């Protein structure tokens with residue numbers, strides 16, 4: 417007897433990823449190609465470049481995941497692929513490649529919503545019952561949602577502009593952190609976290625965004641612009657050319673990280689209280705799932721822990737390799753779906769926006 421086995425393919429942004437997962441949640445094989453280094457050089461993702469890199473790597477990555485799994489294509493139950501949301505050019509590569517496989521191997525095709533897959537990943541590693549709250553924070557995502565069931569999401573808040581990882585990347589670029597000897601190959605966010613440990617946040621006063629706006633939305637461009645202004649001012653003071661690293665870079669990193677952490681924690685706190693007041697979440701054992709590349713930041717996690725401690729919530733993060741874009745969550749999504757359909761008779765309302 418063979419378990420149901422699904423091949424998952426993910427190309428929505430800058431990672432080419434594939435995985436083979438069985439219905440018990442075993443990851444039989446996985447492979448990923450990250451484009452981060454290339455995009456670090458160009459200072460951001462250039463969609464046609466991302467598309468080209470996906471094209472160059474997708475066949476090898478899918479082959480690697482399949483070989484590692486020891487599953488022959490004929491034994492696959494289906495092929496799942498991210499269809500939205502994401503960069504159209506990047507999504508297209510995964511989609512046309514998987515369509516090709518679907519035809520060649522005569523397998524069912526499962527279209528996957530990238531955000532829903534992120535939100536449900538936690539159920540691969542932890543026993544989390546619905547409903548739970550999810551905070552997705554990465555370079556491309558920033559949202560708070562109540563997950564009431566598979567395909568039953570209530571959007572409580574989202575970024576009105578850019579995502580926090582994007583803000584960190586832009587500030588890191590403006591600080592020329594790739595030229596910093598300790599941070600040369602780190603993503604912007606990781607470089608900021610690394611430097612912040614050596615800095616003193618009290619040397620700069622950056623006020624939190626949307627202070628007076630009483631909802632669960634986020635904003636990070638204001639924070640980016642304020643920080644960039646400080647950098648320009650400091651460059652003049654220190655007599656530094658554009659492109660050199662400021663001597664106060666660590667202090668500034670600490671300040672911007674602190675302000676971002678406070679902003680994220682406050683919006684999350686409001687979302688928890690809002691849901692608890694309406695009894696959408698338990699007062700005593702609610703779960704907050706935090707995922708996305710920015711979730712690997714320990715300073716931000718600590719800020720969120722303070723919030724979850726104060727509201728009797730449990731804070732859960734998928735392991736780092738499942739926090740960022742990956743093929744496993746794509747392969748797993750629909751299997752979780754079919755199990756849940758039987759258990760909870762899920763309503764299929766999709767993404768509805770509601771919130772304070």
Ligand code: KG4
Pocket residue numbers: 429553554555556557580581582584585603604605606609708709710711712713714739740741
């Ligand atoms: O989830 P992810 O790999 O890709 C997507 O954006 O979809 O997240 C990457 C983002 C980048 O913007 C990166 O700067 C940020 O996550 N990031 C961090 C940290 N590690 C990665 N941000 C803050 N602190 C970190 N330690």
Ligand code: ZN
Pocket residue numbers: 530534554557740741
């Ligand atoms: Zn993602």
